[in-house]
Structure formats: structure tokens, C-alpha cells
Amino acid sequence: MNSPLLLTDFLDRARELFPGKEIAQYTDGALVHRYTYRDYHDRVLRLAGALRELGVRPGDRVATLAWNHYRHLELYFAVPLAGAVLHTVNLRLEPGEIGYILDHADDRLIFADTSLLPSVEPVRRHRPVIDEAGYEALIASAEPLTERPSRHEDDLAALCYTSGTTGPPKGVAYSHRSLYLHTFAACLADGHAISERDTVLHVVPMFHANAWGIPFAAAMTGANQVLPGPHPVPAGIARIIEAERVTYTGMVPTVAVDLVREAAKADLSSLRALVLGGSPPGEDLVRDIEERLGVPAFQGWGMTEISPMGTFSRPLPSAEGDPAARRRYIRKQGRLLPGLRWRLADDEGRDVPHDGVARGELLIKGPWVATRYYRDEHPGCFHDGWLHTGDIATIDPDGYLEIVDRAKDLIKSGGEWISSVALEHALMANPAVAEAAVIAVPHERWQERPLALVVLDKPVDTAELLAGLDVPRWWLPDDVVVVDQLPRTSVGKIDKRALRERAYERRPA
Amino acid sequence: MNSPLLLTDFLDRARELFPGKEIAQYTDGALVHRYTYRDYHDRVLRLAGALRELGVRPGDRVATLAWNHYRHLELYFAVPLAGAVLHTVNLRLEPGEIGYILDHADDRLIFADTSLLPSVEPVRRHRPVIDEAGYEALIASAEPLTERPSRHEDDLAALCYTSGTTGPPKGVAYSHRSLYLHTFAACLADGHAISERDTVLHVVPMFHANAWGIPFAAAMTGANQVLPGPHPVPAGIARIIEAERVTYTGMVPTVAVDLVREAAKADLSSLRALVLGGSPPGEDLVRDIEERLGVPAFQGWGMTEISPMGTFSRPLPSAEGDPAARRRYIRKQGRLLPGLRWRLADDEGRDVPHDGVARGELLIKGPWVATRYYRDEHPGCFHDGWLHTGDIATIDPDGYLEIVDRAKDLIKSGGEWISSVALEHALMANPAVAEAAVIAVPHERWQERPLALVVLDKPVDTAELLAGLDVPRWWLPDDVVVVDQLPRTSVGKIDKRALRERAYERRPA
The missing domain is CATH 3.40.50.12780 (ANL, N-terminal domain)
Incomplete structure (x- = not known):
């Protein structure tokens, strides 16, 4: 065997x-x-x-x-x-x-x-x-x-x-083994449940973690x-769903928000489910998908390092039939997929209870979880056989993960990561900048966008400062706030958490 | 990874x-x-x-x-x-x-x-x-x-x-690996599709190929x-399904035939599906399950050597909504599970086309298919990395397997195998018996039962002959027919196929 x-x-x-x-391809919404x-x-x-x-x-x-x-x-x-x-x-x-x-x-x-x-x-x-x-x-x-x-x-x-x-x-x-097992996981009845009866639409970019592995599952x-095809836009996606009687698709919340706006213009009733991933969806979005599209929403959570699927959120069976209860589960990142193991660890690496309250960094491992980076000798986020996700999370007694904060300074914009540290280095490359801190702020369309806070040595025009940054254009902070000083932690590091708490509209619990 | x-x-x-x-146990239909x-x-x-x-x-x-x-x-x-x-x-x-x-x-x-x-x-x-x-x-x-x-x-x-x-x-x-992968396969949306929403009832004996692996999947x-519990009877099974709101169960056709008779006495509407395995179900049984129980029927096919799941029969998506077409697919053994490979081979080992007409012996291999018997040096039915199933089958262009005959002399009674060769040896152990051939004949309740044909050297009472056989009691042939001679193949072997053709009521195509 x-x-x-x-x-x-x-x-x-x-x-x-x-x-x-069949395999069908559209461009600009036309076959x-x-x-x-x-x-x-x-x-x-x-x-x-x-x-x-x-x-x-x-x-x-x-x-x-x-x-x-x-x-x-x-x-x-x-x-x-x-x-x-x-x-x-x-x-x-x-x-x-x-x-x-x-x-x-x-x-x-x-x-x-x-x-x-x-x-x-x-x-x-x-x-x-x-x-x-x-x-x-x-x-x-x-x-x-x-x-x-x-x-x-x-x-x-x-x-x-x-x-x-x-x-x-x-x-x-x-x-081969990790993708093979990940493909099985994608077809589990409690996961994406891809089956022969499906027509799947690949909205997730195929350069992004193998389009969540759905092409292999199909x-x-x-x-x-x-x-x-290239440059998909929500109106085109809606037309394709109607034309091909698509049953299943996944996308980042940003795209789903726009798709919901197209609901009146196209017949999306062929969808058996719509799965959201890349960023947690807002409550309004989940309700809109279920009420305006008439389609069950699910949430998947993953990382490139997890092939990418780590969890899948379906409501508890007991919550079916209660839309509000259902949404509470869908807005969490969900249950760990079979085959994977997880832990919540505190700063000293000790286990944190799965009581839905205690927070810890999410650690994960399993047959489709990376244990090192390619051609990289540094341990990176891999320690003791675990992937340290950088996500601060709770896990409730039913095993639903909820990511509540981020240990690392990353900003997730439209499903892609922006490194705040790299942005800070770019800002500080300008001689006028004494100190810089970049944090994520919530954004209706992109989920998060970077906000820069700088302490200046000498006056500088912030538009010029941004124009001169050596980073991808879509990384550019939406705003630069000049401050007199940055808050520090007890050991003297910039206190990002304090900055976030000031800047964040706290998400409702 | x-x-x-x-x-x-x-x-x-x-x-x-x-x-x-929860895990609930009944005895004699009572919790x-x-x-x-x-x-x-x-x-x-x-x-x-x-x-x-x-x-x-x-x-x-x-x-x-x-x-x-x-x-x-x-x-x-x-x-x-x-x-x-x-x-x-x-x-x-x-x-x-x-x-x-x-x-x-x-x-x-x-x-x-x-x-x-x-x-x-x-x-x-x-x-x-x-x-x-x-x-x-x-x-x-x-x-x-x-x-x-x-x-x-x-x-x-x-x-x-x-x-x-x-x-x-x-x-x-x-x-561990083979059962782990088999468990994933049991939970695929196109397989048993076991999920958290299920309540499964284990009718298949737990001594029989791990109860088809469903306990692990659950x-x-x-x-x-x-x-x-012990000695389950159909009336008790029906009561349990009603009491526990069972959603999924599998059984041999023999048991399902009796369960259908209980349909009027219990509410079986909680079942989302009933899967038949161990022997091919008759058309009447599939219709009764779907019409009298109002439950979709599926067929699984497997062998102890395949952990046991090899194929699963769901109708082609295009046949949904057409009960007669649906039944034609369910009565076939179905599609190969992902992960496995198969071939149809003729007597010389050459590939036979998958055209739904050409017959060949079914060969199978994969990560949960045995490649040898435990503590047994003989190759047995394992050659060139393939398990030779002993089943003669066709595979249609859509990939549906249909087993049409048996290469080996086995009788499948109530889901269990009876070896005709062992029975023949036992018969010939009686000095009055010159030659013996045992074949399978169709049986309403047990699907197949053994029929013995003997050539005698001297008169013997057939009841005494049966009583003296050193085999399990349930192996005993239902009938012994005394004949003058047995048909032979060109190479002088007893022609079982000719005997079966005489004795079989041919199944409708």
C-alpha cells in the first residue's frame, strides 16, 4: 500500500x-x-x-x-x-x-x-x-x-x-504529496466540497497559492x-456566473462586496455557495451574500505557507436555520482542516486554552504546511516543527478560530500582504524622516490599508515623500501623519499595538 | 511538509x-x-x-x-x-x-x-x-x-x-497511512461525503473491513x-434510524431488502442517503429505496484488500431528475475513487477498452490497495503491483464500472465470500464423490448461494453428504445435483462458466 x-x-x-x-474561458465577460x-x-x-x-x-x-x-x-x-x-x-x-x-x-x-x-x-x-x-x-x-x-x-x-x-x-x-493531500482536503464534504456536480469559477488569481488549489480539485x-481571463471586474464575474451556471467560487471580500452590487443585474442563483478568503469578511457582506444573492457564504482561512488552506468555516449544525447565529460562525475563520494540527501559544511558547477568550499566536503544522522557505537557510517563522503564523487568535470550545490581531507588522490589502517594516525602511531612507511607523487601518474596499506615522527631522512635503518611496505603488500609504513622538513599549520598541488601538475602529465582537 | x-x-x-x-448504542432496538x-x-x-x-x-x-x-x-x-x-x-x-x-x-x-x-x-x-x-x-x-x-x-x-x-x-x-487516506476518501463530496452534519449508523459488521472505514470517517x-449492538434485525434498525434521526448508513442489499419492508412502520425520513455494498443491488431494491423510503440510494464497491472502498456510484449529474436513468447508474459499481488506478485486462494481460462492452479482469492499485497478504510469501492475487480482483467487468466511457462475471470461483452470500474450491475439496473428501463442482446461483435474500454438482462413484444420501462437510454451516450448498458428467474446457478443466450459464437466470442488462 x-x-x-x-x-x-x-x-x-x-x-x-x-x-x-468542460473548461471555458472568458475575457471581459465574453466567452x-x-x-x-x-x-x-x-x-x-x-x-x-x-x-x-x-x-x-x-x-x-x-x-x-x-x-x-x-x-x-x-x-x-x-x-x-x-x-x-x-x-x-x-x-x-x-x-x-x-x-x-x-x-x-x-x-x-x-x-x-x-x-x-x-x-x-x-x-x-x-x-x-x-x-x-x-x-x-x-x-x-x-x-x-x-x-x-x-x-x-x-x-x-x-x-x-x-x-x-x-x-x-x-x-x-x-x-506532489502535499498538493495531493491538499486536493483531497478541498473536496471533503466539510471543506469546499468540490464535486463532479460543480462548475467552479476561478476568481482567485492563479498566481496566488495555486488559486487556493481549486483547479487541482476540479x-x-x-x-x-x-x-x-485578464482584469476580471465584478460585472463580468456576475455575467459569467449567470452564463455558465457556476455553482461554486471563492474570492476576497473586496471583490465580493462589488459582486453583491451586481446582484440585481445578473442571475446568480446557480451558486450553491460562495467562499470568502484572504481577509475576514464584515458582517454586512455575509448578510448581503446570504440575503441579496440567496447563497450560503463560507469563510476559508489560509496562507501561502499552508498550500493555502488551513481552516474552513461552516456554521455549527445547530446554527443552521438561524441566520444571525450562522453569520457569527461564518465571520470566524472556522475549524482546522483534518490532517492539520494547531496550537495557540503565549509569548513564552506555553499553550493557551481554547476557551474563545484567551489569545495566543496561532501555530500550525501538517502534511501541507511548509517547514522552511525555499533556498533559505533562515528559520524564518518555522520553529520546533511549527509554522508561527504571526496571527494572534482565539479558539472557542467548538474549535472555531478567530484571528483578533497580528503579531507581525503586516497589512493585508485586497488579499495581498504589505510589509510595514519594509515600508518603514523606505520612509526612513528619506533624510528628513527621523522615525517611521506603519500600521494597518481598516478600509471598506481593501479591508486594510497602510497608514504611516512619521517623526521628522526637518520639514518635508508628504506627497513628495510618498512619491519617492521605493516600494510597489499599491503599497503606498493612503496617508502620512506627522507626530512629535511615537509611543514605546517597556523595552523601548515602537508600540504598534498602542498605535493600532488609537487608529483602529475596533471591530464589533 | x-x-x-x-x-x-x-x-x-x-x-x-x-x-x-455523541455515540449511542442500542441493543435489540433499545438505547x-x-x-x-x-x-x-x-x-x-x-x-x-x-x-x-x-x-x-x-x-x-x-x-x-x-x-x-x-x-x-x-x-x-x-x-x-x-x-x-x-x-x-x-x-x-x-x-x-x-x-x-x-x-x-x-x-x-x-x-x-x-x-x-x-x-x-x-x-x-x-x-x-x-x-x-x-x-x-x-x-x-x-x-x-x-x-x-x-x-x-x-x-x-x-x-x-x-x-x-x-x-x-x-x-x-x-x-496508518492507508487508513488515513481511505478516511479522507470516505469524506469526499463524491464519496460517502461523511460530514459533521451526519449521524451515521454502523449496520455493516465492525469485523468486516473496519465497517467500511466509516467509524474513522465519523x-x-x-x-x-x-x-x-448484537444481532441487529431490520425492525430494530428502522427503529434506531427513527429514534436517532440517522442521516447515513450502509448495508448489504440483503439487509436493505428487509429494511424496505419496515418502511411503513418507522419514519426513515432523516436519511440523506443509503449506500449499498457487498453485492450489486437489484433494480427493484434501488427503486424501493428511492420510492418507498424516499431516500437516494448509492452503491459502493470494494474488497477487504482495498481497505475496502474501490468505487462509488452516484448517477451522472445529467441523470439527476430522471429516476430510471439514475437507477441505471446506481446499479453499476460506479467510478473509481480518486487516488486509485485501474485496468481491465484480457487473459493475456492486455488492456481492454473502456467502452462499456469489452470485458476484462479488473486490476486495481493505489495507496490503500494491498500489495501482499499478511505473513504470506505467495503472490496470491498480486502481480506486477496490481491487485487482480477476480472480477470480470466492463467500464463505460463515463468511467462506470460494471461487474459482469467472476474469474475466480467465489460465491458471495449475504456480503460474505464462500470459496467454491474449498467446498469442492470438502465434497470430494467423501469417498462416494468422484467429482464435484460448486457454482453460485442467484438468491433473492442472500444474492448468491452455492449449488453443488457431483459425479458419484457410488450412491450416497445427499443430506448425509452435506451433514458431513467440514465447512462453516452457512457455506453448505442449498442443493446438491447428481450428474453423469461435468462439462470440460478445451484444456480439460471443469467449465464453470458453462455450468453457470445453464444455472443462472441471466441478469437483465
Whole structure:
């Protein structure tokens, strides 16, 4: 009973059991491509063959810089099938940051959307970049892969960089085994419950933690898949849900807020559920989804380091039928997925009780939780076999996690992390700035945005200060507040908690 | 990301996330015991502690001879928790056969229901037997297990003997990893879909392939569990379903036929589904379940060697809403579970197409499929990494398996195997019998029963002949037909297929 757990088995399964199920792609809300798993499988095998012909060897990294479309979905299986590692790069990063990541991963080649070529222009000198025309040329000329490279379940299949901690981006590498188990978890009746009856829409970017692993789950179960193409907007998402009778999709609350506004213009009744992740949803949003869309809402919580699914929030069975009680559970991050272990730890590493009141840092481990960063000797947030999430949380006696604060200084904006420490360093690079502190403040649309507080050595125009910061544009603080001094903790560090408490509108309990 | 996959994690999960969910036990249709997972966990830890105090060491086998009750359910986790191997023994076997199995497994000790003590009387001399009073004395005096033995995911957790092939019973050993993965499979939305919202009733004997693995799935998901106690009868099962608002249960068609007859006397509307396994259900039964009980029927197919789940039959999504089309799918054995691989092979081992017409022997492998028998050097039905199931089957283009004949001479009676070869040997042990052939004939209640055909050397009374057979009583052929000669194949072997074709009422296609 020791067959290896290989992610690519799910591709074969889709071809064998669900050859006629469909993958549809839209662009700007209009259908542009539709084909079956049979055709998908054929193209994936050709692409894998092409990769081998290009000299890609087992273990090599192959990068993608791409929106959610069918070619990207082909790469999801073709790269691991060729024995290589699918490295999905965040297309929202600045070219410099993309260059750093490609260098760090030492990608063998890069598949980039034609529209995204400017982002990889700086690296074209030393890394081959294949655009969409080149991609089609490869598929047209390649022989399908026949001999599969010998693989072990611990071999890497995918790689994703996160800006979730201070310092430069960190790579999280996923093995075949970890993604295989994560895919099973995504199809559990108490999880996403992806099944053959589903038509799933991939709103979550495919460069973001493998689009929560849903593409793999869809292939395993034979669910139809729908891709929204570049720059998806809520009106287009609503049209696609109506046109394809989508049953299941997930998104960050920011996008869901806008989708709810489209409710009157499109028929979204095909949805069996809508799952929110990336940031905790507000109570109004959960109510709107349930009342205006008539769709049950769920919440998933995870991290790039957890492949990404860590918890899933469904209401307690006893709360079904009571909308207010139901919402109280959905607004929590939910129960730990089977297979994972967790702890709440206080500052001395001691266990904190799961009484719904006591707070501790959430520690997590399990078969799809990273234990180190890729090509990084530093322990980072990994200690004693546990991932230290940096989230301060409570766990109630029924096992519902609620994240209540953040141990690390991170800001989560529209589902992506902004490092406050990196922002502070950038601010202090200006000679006029003596001290800087960046904190998260709640934001209706983006959940959180950075707010900068600075102590100045000499007067400076804050607009100029911001314009000169060497960070991604979407990191730029919405406001800079000049203060006389910053509060300190007893050991002399800037007291971020005190700053947050002043600035935060406290969330209702 | 290399945390071991340990079955016992699910016990900890039940205690941590679902402490208040319940386990109820009935006897003769009346509630006799009810407690929570919190109390269950406490007793399991005490029992595991007691096992260590009794000298049970990691890897030791601990046998059970028990009906479906809460003590048996405690042993399901306590034995693996102590690092030992849970060996569930079929209580329907004759004492001689039980003795053989206990010797072969070399069980360290035996937990037996007090009512079943006569079956283990012959082995008491050399193996400790603990009855129910002894069990409670152990729990009362033991310290809970605190230090868990170090375990690898490939360590054995359970063991079950099958009479599925010719010759003596064969042991199938399950590792922590295989049962862990099988448990995930049982909770997939496209499988049993066990969830926290379920209350499951264990009708399948707990000595039979771990009751299809549902007890582990219930612990993982926090489903309530209900146990019917000794000698469950259909009227009692119906009462229990009504009293406990059972949502999910599985059984062999024989039992389901009787349950349908109870439909008018009890309210079975709490069932979300009823799954049939062990033998293919007749069309009337599927219709009765759906129309008279108002419950969707599903079919699962498996073998002890597959932990046991191999396939699960839900209708194609397109067949939902069309009862006749739905039934056509449910009567097939269904789709292969994710994680497993299969082939149809002809007599020369070549692939047979999956066109719904071509027949071949079903071969299967995967992370919860055995690759050898326990303590058995013979290859048995394992060749080239595949389990040769002995079932002749078709697979249609949608991937639905249909078993159409049997390569091996086995008779499936009430969900249990009878070896025709062993019966033939027993018949020929009578000096009056020159030749004997045993085949399966369809039976309304037991699905199949053995029919013996004999060529005699001298006259013999067939009732006396049957009375003298050294086989379990339930193996005894319903009829013995005396013939002048038996048909032969081209190579001189008895042509069982020709005999079956004469005797079988062919099933409707």
C-alpha cells in the first residue's frame, strides 16, 4: 500500500473519467474559448513534451506570469508532468521584484502573457520568455509526452513566493504529496466540497497559492472549470456566473462586496455557495451574500505557507436555520482542516486554552504546511516543527478560530500582504524622516490599508515623500501623519499595538 | 511538509473539535448507552494505557471478536493508539477457523464479547481472552496513555482476514497511512461525503473491513455515531434510524431488502442517503429505496484488500431528475475513487477498452490497495503491483464500472465470500464423490448461494453428504445435483462458466 501520492494522477483521472466535462474561458465577460478535459489533456501532454524538448529537466523551475486563462491552467499540470516545478509569479509585483524572484528561484524559462511582457523585459537577456504565440507554436510542433519522468511523492511540483514576512519575498515549495493531500482536503464534504456536480469559477488569481488549489480539485472530481481571463471586474464575474451556471467560487471580500452590487443585474442563483478568503469578511457582506444573492457564504482561512488552506468555516449544525447565529460562525475563520494540527501559544511558547477568550499566536503544522522557505537557510517563522503564523487568535470550545490581531507588522490589502517594516525602511531612507511607523487601518474596499506615522527631522512635503518611496505603488500609504513622538513599549520598541488601538475602529465582537 | 499520516490523529481531532458530539448504542432496538466524544476519548486513552500495562508492544496484534458496540469502537482507536494492530475477527466463523486466524496473526490477546466466548474457548489455553467485565475492569484501573509510542505512517494499524480466495483465510494489513487516506476518501463530496452534519449508523459488521472505514470517517468529521449492538434485525434498525434521526448508513442489499419492508412502520425520513455494498443491488431494491423510503440510494464497491472502498456510484449529474436513468447508474459499481488506478485486462494481460462492452479482469492499485497478504510469501492475487480482483467487468466511457462475471470461483452470500474450491475439496473428501463442482446461483435474500454438482462413484444420501462437510454451516450448498458428467474446457478443466450459464437466470442488462 505504498503507491506514491502524485498530483499528476488527477490529470489522468480527468481524462479517463470526465473526458467530456468542460473548461471555458472568458475575457471581459465574453466567452472566448471552450474545450473538454479530453482536449485539455491532449494539449497538456503536448506542452509537457515540448518542455522536455526544450531541455527542461526534472526539478527545474518553470515560471508563469499570467492571468487566469486556459493556457495557465494547462501549465498547472504540464510543468509537474514534465517533472518540473510550476512557479507562479505574482503579476502585480514591480519588475524589480519579479526579477529578484526569478533569480532566486533560478527559473529555467518563463511563460508570460503577451500583455505582461514589459514586466519581464529586464530578465529577457538571461532567461527565455515564451509569450502566447510562442506557447501555441510549441503545442503545435511538440510530440506528446510519453515517457513520464520517475517521480517521488516528495519531489516538488509547485512554488509560490510570498511577501508575507519582512525582508525579501520568500518561496514556498509544494511537493506532489502535499498538493495531493491538499486536493483531497478541498473536496471533503466539510471543506469546499468540490464535486463532479460543480462548475467552479476561478476568481482567485492563479498566481496566488495555486488559486487556493481549486483547479487541482476540479480536475480530480471532474468539475467544469471557468476562467475569467485578464482584469476580471465584478460585472463580468456576475455575467459569467449567470452564463455558465457556476455553482461554486471563492474570492476576497473586496471583490465580493462589488459582486453583491451586481446582484440585481445578473442571475446568480446557480451558486450553491460562495467562499470568502484572504481577509475576514464584515458582517454586512455575509448578510448581503446570504440575503441579496440567496447563497450560503463560507469563510476559508489560509496562507501561502499552508498550500493555502488551513481552516474552513461552516456554521455549527445547530446554527443552521438561524441566520444571525450562522453569520457569527461564518465571520470566524472556522475549524482546522483534518490532517492539520494547531496550537495557540503565549509569548513564552506555553499553550493557551481554547476557551474563545484567551489569545495566543496561532501555530500550525501538517502534511501541507511548509517547514522552511525555499533556498533559505533562515528559520524564518518555522520553529520546533511549527509554522508561527504571526496571527494572534482565539479558539472557542467548538474549535472555531478567530484571528483578533497580528503579531507581525503586516497589512493585508485586497488579499495581498504589505510589509510595514519594509515600508518603514523606505520612509526612513528619506533624510528628513527621523522615525517611521506603519500600521494597518481598516478600509471598506481593501479591508486594510497602510497608514504611516512619521517623526521628522526637518520639514518635508508628504506627497513628495510618498512619491519617492521605493516600494510597489499599491503599497503606498493612503496617508502620512506627522507626530512629535511615537509611543514605546517597556523595552523601548515602537508600540504598534498602542498605535493600532488609537487608529483602529475596533471591530464589533 | 512531511508530517506522518497517522490514523490516530482523527481521535485527537474528535476530542478537540467535537467533544460534545455523541455515540449511542442500542441493543435489540433499545438505547442502552450514550456518551460524548469527550468521554469516548477518555476511555480510549485509559484502554490504550491498559494495553501498555498488559505488555502490549508496538506492532503486536490485538484481536477483537465483537458485535457493533461502543467498546468495540473504543478498541478501534485504543489499539492503534497503543502502537498495536487492531485485528477484527469475523464472529461468524467456526471456532476452528477462528483459531487458525488467531494463530496465523499470533495475536497477543483477544477482546471478546461475553456471548461469543464459546468461539474462542479452544484458544484460551494459550492466548489471554478479555470479556466485557474484564474490559471494564481494565478501564477502571488503568492510567490514561500519556507517552505515545513513536510511529511511522507505514506502521500497521489494523488487520482483517478474508476468505476471498481459495485456501485458508488471508490477512490484509492496513497501515496508518492507508487508513488515513481511505478516511479522507470516505469524506469526499463524491464519496460517502461523511460530514459533521451526519449521524451515521454502523449496520455493516465492525469485523468486516473496519465497517467500511466509516467509524474513522465519523471521528474525523465529528459525525454522531450509532451502534446497533448484537444481532441487529431490520425492525430494530428502522427503529434506531427513527429514534436517532440517522442521516447515513450502509448495508448489504440483503439487509436493505428487509429494511424496505419496515418502511411503513418507522419514519426513515432523516436519511440523506443509503449506500449499498457487498453485492450489486437489484433494480427493484434501488427503486424501493428511492420510492418507498424516499431516500437516494448509492452503491459502493470494494474488497477487504482495498481497505475496502474501490468505487462509488452516484448517477451522472445529467441523470439527476430522471429516476430510471439514475437507477441505471446506481446499479453499476460506479467510478473509481480518486487516488486509485485501474485496468481491465484480457487473459493475456492486455488492456481492454473502456467502452462499456469489452470485458476484462479488473486490476486495481493505489495507496490503500494491498500489495501482499499478511505473513504470506505467495503472490496470491498480486502481480506486477496490481491487485487482480477476480472480477470480470466492463467500464463505460463515463468511467462506470460494471461487474459482469467472476474469474475466480467465489460465491458471495449475504456480503460474505464462500470459496467454491474449498467446498469442492470438502465434497470430494467423501469417498462416494468422484467429482464435484460448486457454482453460485442467484438468491433473492442472500444474492448468491452455492449449488453443488457431483459425479458419484457410488450412491450416497445427499443430506448425509452435506451433514458431513467440514465447512462453516452457512457455506453448505442449498442443493446438491447428481450428474453423469461435468462439462470440460478445451484444456480439460471443469467449465464453470458453462455450468453457470445453464444455472443462472441471466441478469437483465
